[in-house]
Amino acid sequence: MAAFTLHTTAATSPSSPAGTAILLRSRSRAYPLSTVRVSCSAAAAAAGKTVVIGLAADSGCGKSTFVRRLTSVLGGGTEAEPPRGGNPESNTLVSDAATVICLDDYHSLDRPGRKARGVTALDPRASDFDLMYEQVRAIKDGRAVEKPVYNHFTGLFDPPELITPPKILVLEGLHPMYDERVRDLLDFSIYLDISNEVKFAWKVQRDMAERGQSLESIKANIEARKPDFDAYVDPQKQYADAVIEVLPTQLIPDDGEGKVPRVRLIMMEGVEHFEPVYLFDEGSTVSWIPCGRKLSCSYPGIRFAYGFATYFGHEVSVVEMDGHFDKLDELIYVETHLSNLSAKFYGEVTQQMLTHAHLPGSNNGTGFFQTILGLKIRHLYEQVVAEAERAAMTAVDAAKPILEL
Amino acid sequence: MAAFTLHTTAATSPSSPAGTAILLRSRSRAYPLSTVRVSCSAAAAAAGKTVVIGLAADSGCGKSTFVRRLTSVLGGGTEAEPPRGGNPESNTLVSDAATVICLDDYHSLDRPGRKARGVTALDPRASDFDLMYEQVRAIKDGRAVEKPVYNHFTGLFDPPELITPPKILVLEGLHPMYDERVRDLLDFSIYLDISNEVKFAWKVQRDMAERGQSLESIKANIEARKPDFDAYVDPQKQYADAVIEVLPTQLIPDDGEGKVPRVRLIMMEGVEHFEPVYLFDEGSTVSWIPCGRKLSCSYPGIRFAYGFATYFGHEVSVVEMDGHFDKLDELIYVETHLSNLSAKFYGEVTQQMLTHAHLPGSNNGTGFFQTILGLKIRHLYEQVVAEAERAAMTAVDAAKPILEL
Numbered sequence: 001m002a003a004f005t006l007h008t009t010a011a012t013s014p015s016s017p018a019g020t021a022i023l024l025r026s027r028s029r030a031y032p033l034s035t036v037r038v039s040c041s042a043a044a045a046a047a048g049k050t051v052v053i054g055l056a057a058d059s060g061c062g063k064s065t066f067v068r069r070l071t072s073v074l075g076g077g078t079e080a081e082p083p084r085g086g087n088p089e090s091n092t093l094v095s096d097a098a099t100v101i102c103l104d105d106y107h108s109l110d111r112p113g114r115k116a117r118g119v120t121a122l123d124p125r126a127s128d129f130d131l132m133y134e135q136v137r138a139i140k141d142g143r144a145v146e147k148p149v150y151n152h153f154t155g156l157f158d159p160p161e162l163i164t165p166p167k168i169l170v171l172e173g174l175h176p177m178y179d180e181r182v183r184d185l186l187d188f189s190i191y192l193d194i195s196n197e198v199k200f201a202w203k204v205q206r207d208m209a210e211r212g213q214s215l216e217s218i219k220a221n222i223e224a225r226k227p228d229f230d231a232y233v234d235p236q237k238q239y240a241d242a243v244i245e246v247l248p249t250q251l252i253p254d255d256g257e258g259k260v261p262r263v264r265l266i267m268m269e270g271v272e273h274f275e276p277v278y279l280f281d282e283g284s285t286v287s288w289i290p291c292g293r294k295l296s297c298s299y300p301g302i303r304f305a306y307g308f309a310t311y312f313g314h315e316v317s318v319v320e321m322d323g324h325f326d327k328l329d330e331l332i333y334v335e336t337h338l339s340n341l342s343a344k345f346y347g348e349v350t351q352q353m354l355t356h357a358h359l360p361g362s363n364n365g366t367g368f369f370q371t372i373l374g375l376k377i378r379h380l381y382e383q384v385v386a387e388a389e390r391a392a393m394t395a396v397d398a399a400k401p402i403l404e405l
Numbered sequence: 406m407a408a409f410t411l412h413t414t415a416a417t418s419p420s421s422p423a424g425t426a427i428l429l430r431s432r433s434r435a436y437p438l439s440t441v442r443v444s445c446s447a448a449a450a451a452a453g454k455t456v457v458i459g460l461a462a463d464s465g466c467g468k469s470t471f472v473r474r475l476t477s478v479l480g481g482g483t484e485a486e487p488p489r490g491g492n493p494e495s496n497t498l499v500s501d502a503a504t505v506i507c508l509d510d511y512h513s514l515d516r517p518g519r520k521a522r523g524v525t526a527l528d529p530r531a532s533d534f535d536l537m538y539e540q541v542r543a544i545k546d547g548r549a550v551e552k553p554v555y556n557h558f559t560g561l562f563d564p565p566e567l568i569t570p571p572k573i574l575v576l577e578g579l580h581p582m583y584d585e586r587v588r589d590l591l592d593f594s595i596y597l598d599i600s601n602e603v604k605f606a607w608k609v610q611r612d613m614a615e616r617g618q619s620l621e622s623i624k625a626n627i628e629a630r631k632p633d634f635d636a637y638v639d640p641q642k643q644y645a646d647a648v649i650e651v652l653p654t655q656l657i658p659d660d661g662e663g664k665v666p667r668v669r670l671i672m673m674e675g676v677e678h679f680e681p682v683y684l685f686d687e688g689s690t691v692s693w694i695p696c697g698r699k700l701s702c703s704y705p706g707i708r709f710a711y712g713f714a715t716y717f718g719h720e721v722s723v724v725e726m727d728g729h730f731d732k733l734d735e736l737i738y739v740e741t742h743l744s745n746l747s748a749k750f751y752g753e754v755t756q757q758m759l760t761h762a763h764l765p766g767s768n769n770g771t772g773f774f775q776t777i778l779g780l781k782i783r784h785l786y787e788q789v790v791a792e793a794e795r796a797a798m799t800a801v802d803a804a805k806p807i808l809e810l
Contacts, residue, residue, distance in 0.1 A: 280685040281742055283698025292713060293688025308697060337686055 049388050050140050050165045051381045052185050054176030056236050057192035058229055060203055063172050065359050066192065066370045071095045073352060073374030074168055074381070087158050089151045097381075099166035103173025104150045106132040111155025122174055122228035129179035136185050139165045168381055177236040188274065188380055190373060191240035195247045196222075201258025238312035241271045242376075244369050251300035251323050260300060262322035263365025265372065269308075269315040273383040275340045276317035277372055279306035282339070295333045298326045304334070321365030328354065331368075341372060342379035349375065454793050455545050455570045456786045457590050459581030461641050462597035463527075463634055465608055468577050470764050471597065471775045476500045478757060478779030479573055479786070492563050494556045502786075504571035508578025509555045511537040516560025527579055527633035534584035541590050544570045573786055582641040593679065593785055595778060596645035600652045601627075606663025643717035646676045647781075649774050656705035656727050665705060667727040668770025670777065674713075674720040678788040680745045681722035682777055684711035687744070700738050703731045709739070726770030733759065736773075746777060747784035754780065 055070075057063045071080035075095030082090050091102035108128040109119060119126050135145040142165050149158040177183045177191070194202070200222060207213040207221075237243050243266040249255050250262055267276035279286050285307040291297035302323035309316055319338070325331045332350045335341070343349060352371045353362055361367035460475075462468045476485035480500030487495050496507035513533040514524060524531050540550040547570050554563040582588045582596070599607070605627060612618040612626075642648050648671040654660050655667055672681035684691050690712040696702035707728035714721055724743070730736045737755045740746070748754060757776045758767055766772035 280691070281693065281695065281699075284700070285694035285697060286685075287690075287692040288686065289690035289712075290686065292690060294686075295689070307694075 048167060048385055050142070051168050051187045051377075051384050052136060052140060053168060053170045053377055054183070054186040054189035054240075055170055055172040055192070056174065056176045056190070056233070056240070057172075058174070058194065058199070058225075058233055060206060061192050061194045061199065062361065062366060062370075063192060065361060065367075066190075066373075067093060067100050067170065067172055068359060069352065069356055069367065069370045070170065070374045070377065071098050071100060072356065073371065074098045074378050083161060086161055087149055089153060089158055090149055090161055091152070092147075092149075092161060092163070094166070097166070098168040098170055099163060100170040100172055101147060101163065102150075103127070103132065103171055103175060104152065105148050106173075107148075107150050107157075110150070110157055120225065120228045122225060122232055124175060124178055124232055127175055127178075129175075129182060133179060133181040133185070135163075136169070136171065136182055139163060139169055140185055168377070174233050175236070177239040178232065183239055187384065188242070188271070188377060189240045191237040191243045193234075193237055193243050193245040195245070197248045198246045198258050198261055240266075241268045241274060242266065242373055243311070244366065244373070246366060249300065249322050251303060260322075260324055261361075261364050261366060262320065263369055264318055264320045265365075265369040266309075266311055267317045267319075268311070269317060273380040274376060275342075277319055277338055277340045277376075278317060279304055279319055279338055283308065288337070290330070290334055290337070295330060297323070297330055302330065302334070319369070321368060324364040325353075325368075326363070334368075338372075342375040453572060453790055455547070456573045456592045456782075456789050457541060457545060458573060458575045458782055459588070459591040459594035459645075460575055460577040460597070461579065461581045461595070461638070461645070463579070463599065463604070463630075463638055465611065466597050466599045466604065467766065467771060467775075468597065470766060470772075471595075471778075472498060472505050472575065472577055473764060474757065474761055474772065474775045475575065475779045475782065476503050476505060477761065478776065479503045479783050488566060491566055492554055494558060494563055495554055495566055496557070497552075497554075497566060497568070499571070502571070502783075503573040503575055504568060505575040505577055506552060506568065507555075508532070508537065508576055508580055509557065510553050511578075512553075512555050512562075515555070515562055525630065525633045527630060527637055529580060529583055529637055532580055532583075534580075534587060538584060538586040538590070540568075541574070541576065541587055544568060544574055545590055572790075573782070579638050580641070582644040583637065588644055592789065593647070593676070593782060594645045596642040596648045598639075598642055598648050598650040600650070602653045603651045603663050603666055645671075646673045646679060647671065647778055648716070649771065649778070651771060654705065654727050656708060665727075665729055666766075666769050666771060667725065668774055669723055669725045670770075670774040671714075671716055672722045672724075673716070674722065678785040679781060680747075682724055682743055682745045682781075683722060684709055684724060684743055688713065693742070695735070695739055695742070700735060702728070702735055707735065707739070724774075726773060729769040730758075730773075731768070739773075743777075747780040 053070075055063060055066060057066075068079060071093060072095075074097040080093035080095035080098065080100060082088065083092055083094055086092075091105055093100040104121070106128050107114075107121065107126055109117065109126045114121065114126050117125075131148075135147055138145045144162055144164040146160040147163050148160050150156075151158045171182075171186070176186065177189050183189070200218070203218050203222065204215065207218050208215060243264075245264040245266060247262045247264065248258060249260040252260060265277065267274070269276065279288060286305065288304040288306070289301065290304065291301045300323055302321065302325070304322075305318070305320040307318055309318055321334075325334075328350065331353055332347055335343075335347060335349045341349060349368065349371050352374070353367055356362060356367070359367060361370070458475075460468060460471060473484065476498060477500075479502040485498035485500035485503065485505060487493065488497055488499055491497075496510055498505040509526070511533050512519075512526065512531055514522065514531045519526065519531050522530075536553075540552055543550045549567055549569040551565040552568050553565050555561075556563045576587075576591070581591065582594050588594070605623070608623050608627065609620065612623050613620060648669075650669040650671060652667045652669065653663060654665040657665060670682065672679070674681065684693060691710065693709040693711075694706065695709065696706045705728055707726065707730065710723070710725040710727075712723055714723055726739075730739075733755065736758055737752055740748075740752060740754045746754060754773065754776050757779070758772055761767055761772070764772065766775070
């Protein structure tokens with residue numbers, strides 16, 4: 001994290017007035033003059049192009065875990081951290097390569113406001129998409145912005161923080177693909193699609209075990225969120241370039257525990273700079289139980305499937321993993337048999353999974369596919385940069401006077 | 406076939422008296438003095454070791470087609486032919502590398518004899534296993550034999566023919582693995598296991614269409630053969646090193662036609678010089694539908710499966726193909742994705758299949774797996790020879806006086 005410097009002064013960069021203007025035009029709230037500035041010292045980031053990634057999911061569905069894995073891959077092994085010296089309640093994470101902003105920061109209504117109007121955070125009326133669009137647009141154009149900060153503890157807004165254009169900007173939240181203008185700014189979009197059964201099992205595990213909630217209140221909470229979730233969050237998956245779908249296992253008959261997930265990585269075809277991962281034979285239909293003579297797995301084993309399908313009218317490739325990894329052997333064995341992983345060295349997925357062994361999903365398809373998507377996004381970024389560099393070189397060449405005749 | 410010369414003289418080779426002796430000891434029939442001699446002019450065959458292959462199946466189950474494919478692979482592209490200038494009713498086929506003898510030649514009872522005793526050809530009492538053993542033993546020891554010739558047209562015995570030790574001796578018939586002594590002489594054994602549904606469909610196709618038999622008589626014939634088949638032929642599959650099992654397709658629901666077969670290549674583990682073929686990942690469980698984005702197939706498509714199982718108490722690997730090939734594209738695509746084929750060049754299986762495109766099963770798993778087993782047998786032969794040569798070299802080295810000290 002040494003590459004990052006933090007300034008708690010009034011923004012002085014040439015781009016900040018524009019950001020402030022955007023902020024003030026869309027908001028009626030008053031902002032203090034002193035803002036937190038997050039700037040990346042890597043010259044390349046300032047000069048380069050910002051690649052924008054959308055990451056959509058319901059709350060409690062693994063966005064923050066995904067962000068940890070993603071920034072770890074993108075940042076070369078270092079983990080993303082909240083802006084140093086900034087607001088400790090900031091939702092932003094920064095690493096060498098990426099800045100992750102939480103779209104809750106674009107709430108147009110704070111918690112009392114939502115309560116007063118009877119609007120949930122899932123309802124787009126609680127978000128300021130104009131501001132979201134303008135600020136993402138500004139960052140993509142290379143300008144810093146003063147982004148609002150929603151404080152999840154108080155339910156109110158804290159002073160805004162300055163975001164300078166990173167190499168990769170990740171927009172994580174409920175609605176990164178809801179607004180068409182914002183959606184069009186995304187270079188790649190991901191939707192985490194957790195089935196109701198698994199979502200319930202996860203919430204029970206987290207909210208009942210860790211927060212002492214009753215089963216009934218968890219159920220009631222899920223039910224209360226469902227209509228808005230179905231209306232405003234879930235439909236975004238049709239716009240995703242990749243979907244991680246988490247379903248109950250099929251390895252254990254009538255499994256009610258939801259501890260063993262069946263995870264599907266759904267990858268849109270024809271996305272620029274994104275070559276779908278495949279198993280054995282690209283474009284065919286495969287099912288694979290790696291456990292056998294060479295690999296022994298504990299109950300209920302692991303089953304992979306690969307094939308293609310139509311997803312909201314798009315051609316997609318799907319890699320599915322049912323079951324969980326028990327040992328490193330299993331993980332590296334599986335990684336070896338997948339193709340188009342965009343890894344930089346043999347066993348990189350396994351190494352990443354081991355580095356984050358403590359994170360949820362490290363022994364199943366959620367962590368595995370999150371890590372793989374991290375590699376794919378890094379590859380996409382590198383290709384976008386290489387393309388921009390080639391375009392710049394071509395422009396320079398075209399501008400040269402023709403001397404050799 | 407230029408390498409073969411044919412002598413219609415009394416046998417004069419040093420090994421023929423032994424063969425004759427064996428023949429006379431086990432038979433009470435009178436043999437004419439003039440016999441047909443089939444000898445291979447390739448010096449290597451005479452000096453080398455004869456590898457003996459057993460090929461068991463019911464009649465009308467594709468043994469002769471398999472033999473055509475097998476000798477084609479073994480003989481380097483040339484087809485095996487009946488002994489030139491010999492008995493035109495001979496059941497023997499010879500090629501550069503292999504001699505195929507039909508075990509019907511070891512009938513102890515001719516057709517009238519079987520009829521008189523109420524014994525079918527499936528009944529071991531109709532075969533002379535002592536003679537079969539002694540002659541195969543003799544060939545394996547490098548001695549020529551005078552093998553009886555059963556004439557399938559007359560149902561009687563013709564004069565015997567002399568068989569000199571070939572590189573590879575194929576014993577095809579109803580009982581190559583029935584007698585324990587003969588079984589022990591086999592370097593590799595194959596059983597063609599045709600399910601009743603498919604056997605019926607094939608017999609209808611052949612006997613009704615080509616021979617004008619009624620459906621009832623075909624059914625009656627199959628039923629009549631069944632008890633002896635079940636008692637004496639079918640149990641041999643437990644001793645086979647490889648089984649080609651032909652079942653009704655699962656691609657077409659309630660398919661009654663039997664035109665699309667589901668074929669399983671069952672390969673015993675731990676057989677010397679025989680490495681089972683596998684799909685994608687050795688020792689795992691795979692299903693694969695190659696037809697998709699890269700390969701388009703006509704209805705009902707092709708489905709492969711690979712896995713391992715227990716077969717009569719033995720560990721086996723199984724590769725299964727359901728469906729049929731429609732075009733060369735499909736065949737070469739599938740070949741490319743199988744491993745351990747023992748091919749000598751890219752596309753050899755496909756080339757062989759095309760060479761014999763007119764043979765039954767050339768568009769499905771029967772022809773495909775027969776061809777593959779041909780390659781495996783060739784590989785096994787080469788390994789046996791190489792091993793014998795190494796052993797001979799070691800013996801020579803051991804006999805040398807130690808001069809360097």
